[in-house]
Amino acid sequence: MRFIVKHEIKGRLRIHLDRRQLTLREADLFCCALSLIPGVKEVKVYERTADAAILYEDGLRSVIIGEIRRFSFQDESLCELVPKDSGRALNREYKEKLIQRVVVRAFTKVFLPVPFRAVYTAVKSAGYIVKGLRCLLKGKLTVEVLDATAITVSIARLDYNTAGSVMFLLGIGELLEEWTHKKSVGDLARSMSLNIEKVWQNVNGTEVLVPVSRIREGDLVTVHVGSVIPLDGVVVTGEAMVNQASMTGESIPVKKEPDTYVYAGTAVEEGSITICVKKAAGSTRFERIVKMIEDSEKLKSNVEGKAAAMADALVPWSLGGTVLTWLLTRNVTKAISILMVDFSCALKLAMPLSVLSAMREAGSYLVTVKGGVYLESVAEADTIVFDKTGTLTKARPVVAGVVTFEERDEDEMLRIAACLEEHFPHSMANAVIQESVRRGLIHEEMHSKVDYIVAHGIASYIGGERVIIGSHHFVFEDEGSVIPEDGREQYESLPTEYSHLYMAVGGRLAAVICIIDPLREEAASVVSQLRALGLSKIVMMTGDSDRTARAIAHKVGVDEYYSEVLPEDKASFVEAERAAGRKVIMVGDGINDSPALSAADVGIAISEGAEIAREIADITISEDALDQLVTLKRISNALMVRVNRNYRFVIGFNLGLILLGVNGILAPATSALLHNTSTLMVSLKSMTNLLEQKQ
Structure with missing residues (x-):
């Protein structure tokens, strides 16, 4: 790819590609390619000018220059990696709409003669007035009625400047709300979109x-x-x-x-x-997720519903105050000053933006939240239940050794185990598969149909013999397999510090795969921080033996632990806690965690766990570190602080404007300007990151 360097300082390059402009798709591809270069901190690609600004770590200039030279828009692997819908088109659409509205407003104010401006304002007001009349005909006193009344009274008083200012600010607010909402939903949908390799x-x-x-x-x-x-x-x-x-x-x-x-x-x-x-x-999945997010009432947080209900409930008071002020003072200016200020705009705009912004911020930390209601539930939660394997322990356990019986070949047993386990990936199965790959044990499909028994094991037939692999309970109690007589001493001496996968062939124990599942280094710290952030009851549940569970629980510092539990046991515990009036978070990664994830107020899945766990869960975190749970809790707590602060500011500031207007200190146009400006300011503030503020 040919290009020129337009500007350069230490750690930053601005380049121009050898073309007039880029298509939206080309801009997305180029941005992705640059972002994938190790050491690149931030990339911005401007499709209209075919420019790119690149922030990078010291010493990487030559590497970046080389990668840009080798870049091609026809790179198939890159095309598969970059989603078709990146949000760039949406941003361009709304930027153009915003610029258009500002330009039209400036043109009408500067160049249109007063009579033409009056006609233009009257025509434009028709839409707002019709909306208000429709609400009245339905017997509803909503913010649309308040807006329509304020605009109508202004026009009736021939105050076209105030009416125009009110409509302009209302329009800008609606546009920003719509843009932010669609962008947040789009970002969320992209993070939820299918990523199957x-x-x-x-x-x-x-x-x-x-x-x-x-x-x-x-x-x-x-x-x-x-x-x-x-x-x-x-x-x-x-x-x-x-x-x-x-x-x-x-x-x-x-x-x-x-x-x-x-x-x-x-x-x-x-x-x-x-x-x-x-x-x-699978191109329709993104659109379906967007529709699901927008349509599902389940995903809307209670704070959004409360804000909308309060906003509508305050409308009759605003109208009543207007009438009462006019009756007492017979001063139209003072009365109309109340109409110019309403609580509804800021409440209905700032609260949803706060929630959507918090979801976006969580996404920047690789935490995918499927709805605002779950952030609120995380903030209110007092109980958290952890699965052990792949959650408190590392997501990638490893095989420590293979113990065989009746002189069977160790590699052959591992090859068969990997052949069965690869059909049903979970953390333990992945360990078996990775060890098989490490040893170079290439296999072809050698078995018949594979049956998976949730939380127990896998069964199939190889050469007419039934082969099973799974837990001790599954292999010996459910399936009735026996230990070879000459292998009993070997069986009794199995190392106790490992988890065990048992494999039987033809009803006889053939091998035991020893798996070490190290505790995450950050697990104890995360538990301690979550307790400090308001979680009073921290529980660990596992299907492992009591000996293993007790050791892990002691190291991590949980309040309670339960061992040798089945999937239904986890779900029953969660339901019992909720019935006792507690708000419960469940964290897991496996197929056997799915019932509990569904039963909890908030189900959180590890992204490297079973696919079904990720689909059922309300929130997904990456596998890199459990610290993201702490980040999620901090964001959720800070969101509720911001929401309460917004309530106090909106009500206090607008009440102050009303009092100043009623006392004749502020003119109606000034009240409208200050009200709408404050609405935009609190909305823009609500879109900022929460964790940059003091908690």
Whole structure:
């Protein structure tokens, strides 16, 4: 790619590409390519001028120059990485609308003669007046009625300047609200959009793991329990219970059988299905998520609802105050000063913007929040329940060793285990698969259909023999497998410091895979900080033995722990806590955590965990560190502080304007200007980051 350096200082480059301008898609691709260069801190690409500003760490200039020279808009891997809808088009649209409104206002004020300006203002006021009349006809006294009354009275008094100023400021406020809302929803939807790299393609009855980019319309894809359906399609074989909450908001799984349609992004809770792909690109998922966010009342926080209700409730008082002032003073100017100031605009605008801004800020810390109500619930929560494996412990446990029985080959046992486990990825399974890869144990599919028993294990047949792998309870109690007589001493001496995966072939114990699952370094600190931020009850629940659970609980510092629990036990505990009047957060990463995630006031999933956990959860954090839980709690607490501060400011400031207007100190036009300016200011303040403020 040819370019020139337009400006340069230490750590910053501004370049111009060898073309007049960029398309929106090209700007997104170039911005992504620059952002992926190690050491680049910030990138801004200006599509209209084909310029880019790059902030980078010292000593990387030559690397960045080289990468730009090698850049190509036709890079297929980059095209797959960059989403089709980046939000750039939305920002351009609303910037143009904002500039247009300011230019039109300036033109009418400076160049239009007074008579023409009066006609223009009267015509423009018709829309606001019609809105107000419609609300009145429906028997509602809302902010639209107040706006219409203020504008009508101003025009009736031939005060076209005040009427024009009110409409201009109202229009700017509505535009900023709409822009911010759509941008926040778009950012949230993009973070929630499907990000599946590989899928199981069904080729002549055999499952082959392939990149999702290779799938075309008409191909067959098999989806197992606990996995997310990667693409839209029609079920060809199999039956499954599918959780469609991410698309429809339904909490109850829907049965899917042959000839029924399934949607990308929904999750298989039970069963296994093979689908015929209908939409290879899955391009409609982003639009469906946007619609789900905008339509679902479940996602709206209580503070937004309270603000809207209070705003509407104050309208009759404003109208009543106007009438009373006129009756007492017979002064139209003093009466109209009340109409020029209302509490509704700021309340209805600032509260939603505060919530959406908090969701955006959480996203900047790699925390995806699916609705404002969950931030409010996190702020109010007093109880948090942690799953152990992959949550308090590291998301990537490793195989410490493989113990075999009856002189079986260690590598062969590990190869079979990896062959079974790769169909149902979770943290323990990933450890087995990674160890198999490390040892170079390449395998072909050697088994028949694989069955997954949630929180227990996996079963299949190889060469006519039943092969199972899973927990002690599953292998020995549910399946009745036996320990070979000559291996009992070996079994009794298994190292106790590890977690164990048991594998049996033909009803006899064949191998035990020892897995070490180190505790996260930050776990104890996170628990301590969460307690300081208001969580009074911290609980750990795990399917591991009491010995392992007790040791972890002591190191982490939780208040209570429960061992050898099943998925339904976790969910029952959460429900019991809620029934006792406590607000509960559940944090987990596995398929077996899904019931508890659904039952909690807020379900938080680790992004590297099972796909179904991420889909069901209300909030997702990245796997890098549990510190994001502390960040989430701080943002939530700060949001409630900001909301309460906004309430006090809006009511106090606007009440002051009304009193000054009634006493004749402020003219109606000045009151309107100050009111609308304060509304915009508090709204802009509500869009700033919360964690930059003192808590």
